[in-house]
Amino acid sequence: MSLNRPTQILGGLFIAAYSVLTMVCGIAMFLGPPNGFELSWLITGFVIEAGALWTFVKGADLLFGRDRPKGLIGPTAMKIIVCAYGLILIAALVMSFRSRSWQLNAGSLAALSLMIWAALTLARRRARGDTNHDVANEDDSIESASDRVRFDMLPAESPCLGDTSEMTRPGLPARTIWLTTILVGLVISVGARLIMQSRAANVASVTQNDYTVFMANAMKADAIEDPLQRCLESPDLPHAHWNRETTVAHCRMRTFKTLELADIEALLRDKKADAIDRAFASYLTAQESEEGPKGLIDIAFQNARLGKADARTRKIIDEWKRQAPASAFALTASGLQYVDAAHEARGGASGSRVTEGQWNRMREQIRLANTDLHRAVEIDPRVTSAYPPLIYASAMDGDGDAMEHNANLALDVDPSNLVIRSQLMNQSQPMWGSAFGGVENQRDESAALVSRNPLLRMVTQLPLVYKAFCDCNYPDAYTLQLVLEASDADLAPVQLTKLASVIYDSNRHLAIMLYTEALRFDPRNEEILRWRSEVMIDAGDSKGALDVMLTMARRFPADNQVARQLAVIYRQTGHIKEAEETFLAIVARDPYDVLALGFLGDLYNHQAHQPEKAAEVARRLIELHPDHPAGYIVRACYLMNANSPERYEAIHYVLNRFGDEPRWAGSAKELRAYLAKHPEPTSG
Structure with missing residues (x-):
């Protein structure tokens, strides 16, 4: 077979591109769908992988054969091609390690190794020119003796393949090699995937089987009047190993x-x-x-929601400071609120996306916070x-020296304080530059x-929470494993809530249990109440979602x-009249409640x-x-519903005044x- 040089060059480029693209597609299929195991994906991916290798070998044979122009595919070029193909296979293995499953990694390695072995075996036979191994069925062999790729150009010592001198012994028929490779590799890979999926299914079934019992025990505990006993009698997460001493201390606090x-x-x-100060002093x-609840002063500030950046809280704190200008408690509350306002001013975007105006507003709030907190x-x-x-x-201001100084002040006062140690652990994460010796040091x-x-x-459990909450695009099975490991020991409500958010869509029963456990320690947390009810509704338990909220409302x-x-929840479950009555009752108690209005x-x-x-x-809210x-x-919404000509002016007012604030991004997007x-209709 003889082709002119331009045809050979174009054909070679096409084969190279096709093989690489096919290989990439095969890798994607081989690693499976993003949210779980599907046998069809694995089989398809493996067949594509085998097809890509066969296309490369057979295509090169058809194009270049014995009559290829001298030097077009010489020893160096052939070594580069073989090395490049080997690197692609290695990349496939590296990509498989994203699964964090040793079974899948072992299966991938075995399958890829078999494919490489098959390619090298066939290369050695072509190099030798051995054809007597398949004479009886020559038409079924991968190539005929007259159309054979000249792999004999490979030197005895190849930098990628090592010693090739032993690749010259005749062996099994080529067709048998390929079929054996594909079948054995497929069995290994499918087995690895099934083992991984089986382990994940067992874990998931445990949480589902325990859900009914856990929720029944939680509802039983909810009926206890005494808050401490209710907390102590509430169930731990199924199969978790919470420490009773820590749980009791947490409930007391x-x-x-x-x-x-x-x-x-x-x-x-x-x-x-003065009465407020006396209470906080107590x-x-x-x-x-020795016998008092650990962390009581810290939880007192949390219970009063004094760290919330809103106008009402700011007004109350300012009045407290006015009446008691030398109160360390009033100044601490003020600093807490300013820091939350600084966090809001900055927004949640990455540093490069934060505007100069946001930085300036954040720094102004930090300046006010530092003044009050240092005092x-x-x-x-x-x-x-x-x-x-x-x-x-x-840390927000990027002042490492000040952060270190403030940490030393804190540790001098109380080195075993929960909120101080939690804050140090937070700043020890890599995203904050691994301050204070890093996460492992803080854990120790x-x-x-x-x-x-x-x-x-x-606090010692927080590194596992960070790992589960890292948004690393892990497969669901591995994410579930991380969440279970992180929640295996006592955690604060905020950490339990984070873990619930990680598996909100993939394992709703476990998410509900995590939210329920968080409410055990923070039963009036508005956001956790909402999220638990919403996930219960999504899981098909609307009645349960309403029942638990009614229990909390009665308490x-x-x-x-x-x-x-x-x-x-009334509104989400279709109880519109009850929702209206409940909102009106809230407004009757607090006419200024902007959220209820x-x-x-x-x-x-x-x-x-x-x-x-x-x-x-709307009129009342604006007033x-x-x-x-x-x-x-x-x-704007009621004008839009009425198709009023005034709706465009109302929409633009909202967008121009509030459209760039992160908190109102959802409303701005809808408008x-x-x-x-x-x-808008054009004039004229």
Whole structure:
């Protein structure tokens, strides 16, 4: 067979490109679908891999054969081709390691090794020119003696293949080699995948089988009136190995009665800031006592939601500072709130996407936070709650020296404090430059102090939480394994919530149990209540979602956070009248509740279809909260529903004033989509 040189060159390039592209497709299929095991993917991928290799060998044979132009595929070129193909196979193996499964990796290695062995065996036979091994069935062999690739150009010592002198012994027929290679490799790979999938299925079935029992026990514990006993009697996660000493300490800390934001607001209204300070001083004293709950002063600030960046909280804290300017507790609350405001001002984007305006607003909030927090620790350095926001503010500002200095101040006061150690662990992650010796060092330091504070066991578990929460695009089976490992020991509600979010879509029953465990320690957390109810609805348990919220609402009848979530669940489950009544009850208790009013306006716009009531809610929101977008969004929506000519002006007002704020990106996106679908009429 003889082809002219241009045809050979073009054909060679085509074969090279086709082989590489086919190989890439085969690798993608071979590694399986992104969300689980499918045998068809594996079989298809393996066949494509074999086909790619066969195409390369057979195509080169057909194109170049014995009559190829001298030097076109010489020894060096052939070595490069063989080396390149070997590197592609190695890349396939490396890619398979993303699965983090030794079974799949072993199967991949075995299958790829068999394919390489087959290619080298055939190369050696072509080099020898041996044809007597398949005379009886020559038409079925991979190539005939007259159309054979000249692999004899390979030297005895190839840099990629090593010693090729032993590749000259005749052996099995070529067809048998290929069939054996494909079948054995397929068996190994399928077996590896099935073992991995079987392990994942066993784990998943355990969590599903235990779900009913766990939820029944959780509901039984919910009926207990005493908060501490309710927490202690609540079930641990199935098959987890939580430490009872740590769990008891955690329950004691979380259930100790402390002032809430409404209590602080009422005391300030009566000019009783001194009563607030006395209460917080008592928490600090109890924390420092031998028998008192560890971390009590820190949880008191959390229970009062004093670190929340909103206008109402800021107003209350400013009044507290005005009435008690030398209060270390008021200054700590102020610093906590400023740091949260700094975090919001920066937004969640990566550093390169943060605008100069966002950086400036963040730094201004950090400046205010540092002023109040440093003054707080000067007045009373024992207030441990002031140190974590100082450390985090320094990290956000990129000031490593200040972060180190603030950490040393904190450790001098209380080296075994939960929130301080948790903050140090957070900053020790690689994303923060592995400060304070890195994650492993912080884990070891915390473990050494568990005898002083059993709550530190939760800190030692954080590296596993970080690994599970890394957004590394792991296969579902491996992600599930990481979540179970991370939740095998005691964790704080925020960490349990993170783990639940990781497997929200892939294992809803486990997500529900993780949210339930988080609510065991933080039963009034508005976001966790909402997420648990939503995942229960997604799992087909709408009645259960409503029942657990009704239980919480009966336990905390005057709590607007719980009531808001009950109203949201009423709405999601189609109980529109009950949702409206619940929102109205919230507004009756707190006429300024911007979230309840916003939800109520949205209900009138979209489910209740009462535009006149939506218009009244919008008017009220704009009057009470002129700097909040809720009222303007409700107004734009009811004008859109009515196809009012004023709707475009209302939409542009929202977009121009609030459209660039990350918190309102979803609403802005919907309004822009409306404009794209309903273009403004042109004048004239």
